[in-house]
Amino acid sequence: MNDHSTASEERARARSLGIVVGALPTGPLNAITDVEGVLVGHTTLDDGADLHTGVTAVVPRQLTTGRRALPAAVCTGNGYGKLVGSTQVGELGVLESPIVLTATLSVFRAADALLTYLMRLRRDGLSFNPLVGETNDGFLSDIRRRPITERHVLDALEGASGGLPAEGCVGAGTGTTALGFKAGIGTSSRRPAVDGAQVTVGALVQANFGGVLTVQGVPMPVGELVPDAGPEEPSGNSCMIVVATDAALDARQLGRLARRAVFAMGRVGASYSNGSGDYAIAFSTAPPRLATLPDDALNPVFAAVMDSVEEALLNSLFTATTTTGVHGHTSHAVPYDRLPRKTRD
Template identity: 75%
Template sequence: MRLAGRRARDLGIVVGGLPTGGHNGITDVAGVSVGHTTVDDGVELHTGVTAVVPTQLGPQRWSLPAAVYTGNGYGKLVGSTQVDELGVLESPIVLTATLSVFRAADAVLTHLMRRRPDGLSFNPLVGETNDGHLSDIRRRPITEGHVLDAIDRASAGPTPEGCVGAGAGTTALGYKAGIGTSSRVVGAPDTPVTVGVLVQANFGGVLTVLGVPLPVDELVPQADRAEPPGNSCMIVVATDACLDARQLGRLARRAVFAMGRVGAAYANGSGDYAIAFSTAEPGRPAIPDAQLDPVIAAVLDSVEEAVLNSLFTATTTSGAGGRTSHAVPHQAAVRRLVDAGRIPGGRAVAGAVGRPATRPSR
């Protein structure tokens, strides 16, 4: 159940012309589930765990085709080199805070060893962004229980977004951000292909929506100008398209490229990574490269909208050191987009000042 602020489409903001899946999220890819554990004391801790769990990983199939693209390697993505080398994903993908990534990786190892008691080698894949702007990151509050709970509670329904899980303490493009997700469906009606994306947004730049800059110092004049540490983004791309690891690497690159659409600065300290995997049944021929354009377009649009959802569903949060990260003010943002001719007026503006945003479910 979504209880966060409005998503981009609720405000009249539509990215591209491709149709979305039923939930407009990564769980529209059959067999992909998402779970969150949020650790939030309302004062010094705003952090957590988000797990993307492909249910196809099991006794019949212990790996899926996958690829990792490093846009800028200022980060920690445990397990990425083996994915690069072998082109397969062997575990749920877990996202958390920077200094908790190693404990989270050990917890994923516990999960994998329980599932495969006869196994001798495992490759947990765990990424992070730095939520130290709002959370006391040095306390490393994430435990094995938090990680296992996120994996065990993962579901295929609508995914809570905003200040939840690994997005509880993140800030992006000057505003409070968090977890966001989106999806697209392409191909013929009898052979549809679904692309789903989930982001943990925590990077710098100037928020740009449908080509219109929305600087925080103009929309929220009282906002703290201190630049959060880390400035990173983790992007997970799932698809049921039959693609090999090389082709998934091409999609992962496009996922990082799409950050530019929303105004990413791609700073020196920005750890920008994309992980792409396919859930297609093994043994089928891969889609020819010449037919990848619709899938590439789906990735670009889904990443753009997922980042916007991570922002528009987030709520203003005060945390460690008395710092505050302000949510995007919906009414002000929509009015600028209407004035620029990017979205229709009237209903969109009225909708932006409807029911107040609340904290997301955990």
Template identity: 80%
Template sequence: MEQSQQGPDRRARDLGVVVGPLPTGRHNAITDVPGVLVGHTTVDDGRDLHTGVTAVVPSQLGPGRWSLPAAVHTGNGYGKLVGSTQVDELGVLESPIVLTATLSVFRAADALLTYLMAGRPDGLSFNPLVGETNDGHLSDIRRRPVTEEHVLDAIRRAAGGLPAEGCVGAGTGTSALGYKGGVGTSSRTVRTVAGAVTVGALTQSNFGGVLTVLGVPLPVDELVPAADRAEPPGNSCMIVVATDAPLDARQLGRLARRAIFAMARVGAAYQNGSGDYAIAFSTARSDQAPLPDADLDPVFAAVLDSVEEALLNSLFTATTTTGVAGRTRHAVPKEAVVRRLAAAGRLAPPA
């Protein structure tokens, strides 16, 4: 159940897949936003359990600052995002953001409450924010294996640097676009009137559609003819967007909407049973004036590109997984993807 770092040559850019012209942050991850940390706990018995917890922890939350500007956007609300209505009402984030499996979301929220209460022993009201996708196609979701300790461990071990991606934490048992899904992350840096800012995204991919990379469709029935065609339940996606740009809650809502728009770039079908949610928050100092709306275009572009690349990373770093009832989700066959993208002239030249 340890958090592990991925090996080389597994992310989108390692294959020559470069999304947009904007520069990335140092790690091309949500952790490039100063103070934003990520931790995972993976629950995987190699047989019927493939699940876990991913925590996005803004270190700015603490004594002297118990909330950050934030917003939630619901693309399709077939899901359980505990705590979202208070974020909508007050425009603030009061806790780390925890992602897990659908039937474990309520235990995870209670565990996050334990964490919040320990930090503020005099508090009488807390708003833990916990999202989910349904990993029941590969994991025995009814066993609800996620415990309080799993959640607390993910928060405690949250760190900077490049987080593990793919089949880890909340992405251990997910499926997306016909392939094995997972957790992915990416970032962009842009210039604004307030100076250079960073936008980072982390995604938990578990949604339906046809994988599309840089405009090239890559259907699973063509690339993996023997793949299981069964449609997993609860085709959903959780997206977390962090930035150090000074933005208010209304503006962060605009970022969150664009995060959902970015799913279309990779072929999302936005199906009836999909819970597609985006959470956006700012770590900027509270005394900074928000950017003018007229100057948000580069930030919007950074959101779209970082979410698109995070979603691709979530698939490209995932590995073939066989789970409950012998069901299998195959990893994206990267060699076949490279061949098709090269034929279409979409790959970036070697660095």
């Protein structure tokens, strides 16, 4: 088992391949960790054979250094999934825990492990709301083994850090597929100007959904790009999106951001199928003393969400490597030589 992904081939992010999404500037890392205080940790389980799975944790440091909750919202694009803790976020409009992502049949063990983490962090209290999402990596990983343990979850949480998070076949994205290709974890950020001040919006995705990959408006069916890929049925069935911002927004406004995060899946060709669990979680790290932004100032923030999620999804695909897993199933990496190029000066 590996704690960190080690790719056998050199892979690249969208911008390194000449693919630029939108005109807004990115943060210095072009990652969710550009939002001050937002950390990311992974635990990867990859035995080179039947297990390709793991855990990814998004940890707002504000929740570990004094604040009990952050304004937050959840958007359910299609509810065929297991997002533990989401109803309380929707009811109260706050996030009380880090966000953990994993595989479908491991989500309940991960929630229990996150509860352990929260109880250690806060010695008082009789109720805690761990938030844990999932996608189904059963095409490449023996999901019925439920290999995720408390230690794996705690390692991702306790090892979370700033800096550019690992992408592709790592953490909760180790065994995921999307749009017919191997996918995984991806991230991106934008820094729009709002009412004369710059704010940061960051996104992290666990991509595992169906449709036809579309890059800058160009459809790229796996059957045409990888003729020996076989049937296109292993195209995944869900997507988890986490959006963080330092803009001063309330829960209602964050719900508007979360909806646009789900909309952004359509830009890359999502089919939004019956069996897809498509969810977005949005939260704000802004100090509570700041006045909430007016709704009529939010257009640049909406654009930042759409662009950062689109690029995060592309990064999740472009950084992933061809993987062969359980039952000999193979998911192929996106071939770079067929990508459209459109750079911005």
